[in-house]
Amino acid sequence: MMRKNMLESLRRIVQEVNTAGNLQAVLDVAVLRVRRAMGTEVCSVYLREPSLGRLVFSATQGLNKDFVGKVSMAANEGLVGQVAGREEPLNLEHAEAHAAFLLMPGIGEERFSSFLGVPIIHQRQVLGVLVVQQQERRRFNEDDEAFLVTVSAQLAGVIAHAQATGSIVTLEAGQEKHRSARFRGVAGAPGIAIGETAIITPFADLYAVPMRRCKDIDEERDFFRECIEAVKEDMRALGRKFSRRLVPQEQALIDVYLHMLDDNALAGEVDARISRGEWAQGALSKVIIQHLRTFETMSDEYLKERATDVKDLGRRILAYLQSANSGPKEYPARTILVGEELTASMLAEVPPENLVGLVSIRGSSNSHVAILARSMGIPTVMGAVDLPFTQLEGREIILDGYNGHVYFNPSAELYGRFQAIYEGEQQLSKGLEALKDLPCITTDDVRMPLWVNTGLQADIARSLDRGAEGVGLYRTEVPFLLRERFPSEEEQRQIYREQLQAFAPMPVTMRTLDVGGDKSLPYFPIEEDNPFLGWRGIRVTLDHPEIFLVQVRAMMKANAGLGNLQIMLPMISSVPELEEALELIYRAHDELIVELGVDLEIPVVGVMVEVPAAVYQAREFAKRVGFLSVGSNDLTQYLLAVDRNNARVADIYQAYHPAVLQALQKVVDDGHAEGRKVSICGELAGDPAAAILLTAMGYDVLSMNATNLPRVKLVLRSISSVRARELLREVMTMESAHQIQAFMEQALIDTGVQQLVRPQVAEIA
Structure with missing residues (x-):
């Protein structure tokens, strides 16, 4: 060639x-x-x-x-x-x-x-x-x-x-009933869900119409024709409105639209599909998309442009069809909500007692809906891009929130394995309730405080109910995500006050606004070619001191009379960056003293260690702040150069990677060398096997999702610190994450807590 x-x-x-x-x-x-x-x-x-x-x-x-x-x-x-x-x-x-x-x-x-x-x-x-x-x-x-x-x-x-x-x-079509279909995404919230799908779709989106059968063919045909007549009248009204302003060629376009709606054109093709039992929305979607594909493959540029006209017409008809069917939706008793990009408001439409799982075609494990799902304990899969979700309406699926997989039409053997895992989870959760008021202490009396990561008001009761001893990470960006503008200083003060009061006198660690990367505010969009290495975290707020100062002022006002606030700075990568942030915090403190006329206590300030540069400057940071806290999710991502929200490389995002464990040990050693406490607030802290290693490394606090807290407490109450250090020494000689993970899973079994081993279901064709 x-x-x-x-x-x-x-x-x-x-x-x-x-x-x-x-x-x-x-x-x-x-x-x-x-x-x-x-x-x-x-x-x-x-x-x-x-x-x-x-x-x-x-x-x-x-x-x-x-x-x-x-x-x-x-x-x-x-x-x-x-x-x-x-x-x-x-x-x-x-x-x-x-x-x-x-x-x-x-x-x-x-x-x-x-x-x-x-x-x-x-x-x-x-x-x-x-x-x-x-x-x-x-x-x-x-x-x-x-x-x-x-x-x-x-x-x-x-x-x-x-x-x-x-x-x-x-x-x-009723063929090959024995085959299972597995779809891969990203783990959003852990757990197993078995339930019936409810598809939620955006308005007038031709590519997101669920496929289903109609209940009454004649009634559905009549309904479709009514909608067609409504669109025709819209077209005629449009023609009359602009008759004096349109040249003849443009006026002819209105006529073309009307002809396309005739029975021998698009409308006729849709009607034929309805006659075969399809519902009007699905029939319309298939016909329009088929025509769009035909236009898009044409070499003539004028004809290719006509695809836009067909799409516009299809969306107008679909809008009428959907508007007429916009009544209250009934949800199955065990609903797994599936959509192109789920939002918190979509979750709110489902009765809480019915919602057992979530699947979002787009989005990441850090999306707001994933954070919400983890706080609610709802198994979730994000980024399931290959899932043909429009064809799953009302079908039973299995959702594996541990590994980020969705299973359709599972074999009896596969179904049985997941059912056993699900029942085991339910039994384990009930058994762990007895640990709520017991301290997290190893068998040889080493105390390990267990804190929680929060972001929503709903997290408070759940965290306290699990026996949390403090908040290691309060995600302040969540209230920002729930609004259509930046919250005012007073609005922020009220939100922060509720968190501080709920946990007082236990410490609450509030991370300053952390947006960018995959967390973009709708009213403050950040679009970059490489967002994870771009304008995010402290970089944004230092460039916008008006946002940063308002936030830390609100935090310190909320802390008045309580004294349990800690402030944490995200994405710090250099000493000058840290010093600039500290200077703004001191400035806000001084302003408040003058403004309020009272001597407000300045809170303890800490640094999140989540980029490789911070690992190597941990000691320099520790000299300037009151504590260090490792964000293991981002640190692992940056150390391994792996986007943890990308399903294509999810298998090489390895929290047990030897380089990650060595970095974690260095941070805690350097922090302690300066007399500072070191905590960890990533997903790794909530992993029972990893909690053993982190305890052995000398971490002072483990902060995790409330759901995982009882599991971590169980394992640490079942092992001695001496045995934990022996396991750590062995692990630090190993060369692969898979070897380390297998070794630690065996350690859980040997410790007598085999029920905490992360479920793995072998593929069954």
């Missing part, structure tokens, strides 16, 4: 496969376009069948199509098996002479000598093999090989998504 044609060919192939309707369509388009682009005689795709591990002849241009879906080979058989097993291209000019050559009778490949195969890989999993062949004996050149590898990489994500969607569609 000529290099100058490669990008254009690739663009067209990707565009067409992205608009294909289902997995088979994706494959058929791919083999057709690749064969044409490369000028070969054959292009075929072999897909790996997960349950059997075999490579199935799935699509072809040039071989016998009658054998598609009927012929397969073992994962290590033939040239295709070689490509899949080695996970690299295989380029041969005389294929039949290769030792691994395997003739597949009937498909007609015996005439073709030249062979080029490349693996199709998505998230480290081999999905299949893409092959081109031709009769002439020749070795494909470097450009050909590079092009096919590029096409394969582009196809992988599309095929993975189409497979995920196809597993649901196939099951809807």
Whole structure:
């Protein structure tokens, strides 16, 4: 292939496969376009069948199509098996002479000598093999090989998504009932939920309409026609309103809209689908999206622009359909709420006693809804981008909030395993209630204070009910997220006062405003190419002292007469940065003394250690502040260069990574060298196995989600500090996170608290 044609060919192939309707369509388009682009005689795709591990002849241009879906080979058989097993291209000019050559009778490949195969890989999993062949004996050149590898990489994500969607569609059609479908996301809140889905969708979004059957076909058709007439009248009114201002060509566009609504156009296609039993919204969505895909693949720019008109018309009709169906929704007894991007207000619509789980297609473990879910103890999966959620309305699913997975149509064995885990969780929670008023003390009398992370008013009662001894992290950004503007100083004072009073005389550690990264205020958006390394945390508030000063003034006013406030500074990476923040705090304190005429106590100020630079300057920070607190979530992310909210790299975000544990030990040693207390307030603190190691390292306080507090208390009351230090010494000699985690899980079993081992469910095809 000529290099100058490669990008254009690739663009067209990707565009067409992205608009294909289902997995088979994706494959058929791919083999057709690749064969044409490369000028070969054959292009075929072999897909790996997960349950059997075999490579199935799935699509072809040039071989016998009658054998598609009927012929397969073992994962290590033939040239295709070689490509899949080695996970690299295989380029041969005389294929039949290769030792691994395997003739597949009937498909007609015996005439073709030249062979080029490349693996199709998505998230480290081999999905299949893409092959081109031709009769002439020749070795494909470097450009050909590079092009096919590029096409394969582009196809992988599309095929993975189409497979995920196809597993649901196939099951809807009543086929292959034994297969389970698993969808991967990010763990948002721990726990197992088994329940029925309730799909929540944004208004007039054609791509987020749930698929369902209508109850009465004739009634649904009449309802659709009423909405069509309403849109027609809107179009006519629009034409009359602007009749004098529109030129004839623009006026003609109104007429085009009206014609599209005729029975022999869009409206007729939707009506036909309703007649087959689909509800009006789903039928409309399918018809409009199908037309949009057709327009988007056209080469004529004028025709491509008409896609905008079709989309606009479709949204107008959908708006009428949804408005007429906007009555109160009934939620299942065990509701798992699923949506494109869930919000706190959506959660509030579901009766609390019905809500057992949450799945958000977008969002991260730090999204407001995930924070809320953790505080409420609701298992949650975020970022499940491949989940075809619109097709799951009213279906039973299993949600694994520990590992960030969603299971549809699970096998009886898989269902049984999750049911056992769920029942074990319920029993464990009841058993832990007896620990509420007992101190967290090791078997050899070493005391470990257990604090909580909070952000919502609802966290207060839950935390105190679990026996919290203080607040190690109060997320002050949460009240900011709940408003449409910055809260005033008085509004903040009232919020902070409630927290301080509720826990008094126990300490409450308030982190100054921490926005940026994946936490953006709707009225103060921060858009950056690399937000986690950008304008976030203390960097924002130092650039906006008017925000910072108002906040710390509100904190100190709220602390009057209580004296249990601690202020914590996020994302500090240098001494000058710290000193600038301290100077503003002292300035706010001095202003309040003059303003109020009373000698307010200046609170203890601490630094969050969450970037690598802070690890190496922990001692310098400790000389200037009253305490250090490790934010293990961000510290792990930055040390390993892994976005912890990205499902693609979730498996290499490893809290037990040796580098992370060494950094944690250095921080506590350096803090103690300056006589300062060192706490930790990340997710690691709430991990029972990790709590043993943190205790052995010498951390003075562990702060965690209220749900995890009883679990940590149980394990620390079951082990001696001497044994904890022995385990730490052993762990510090290990070289991999997996080795350390397995070792510590065994330690939990040996300690007699095997019920705290994080549930792992083996994949069952």
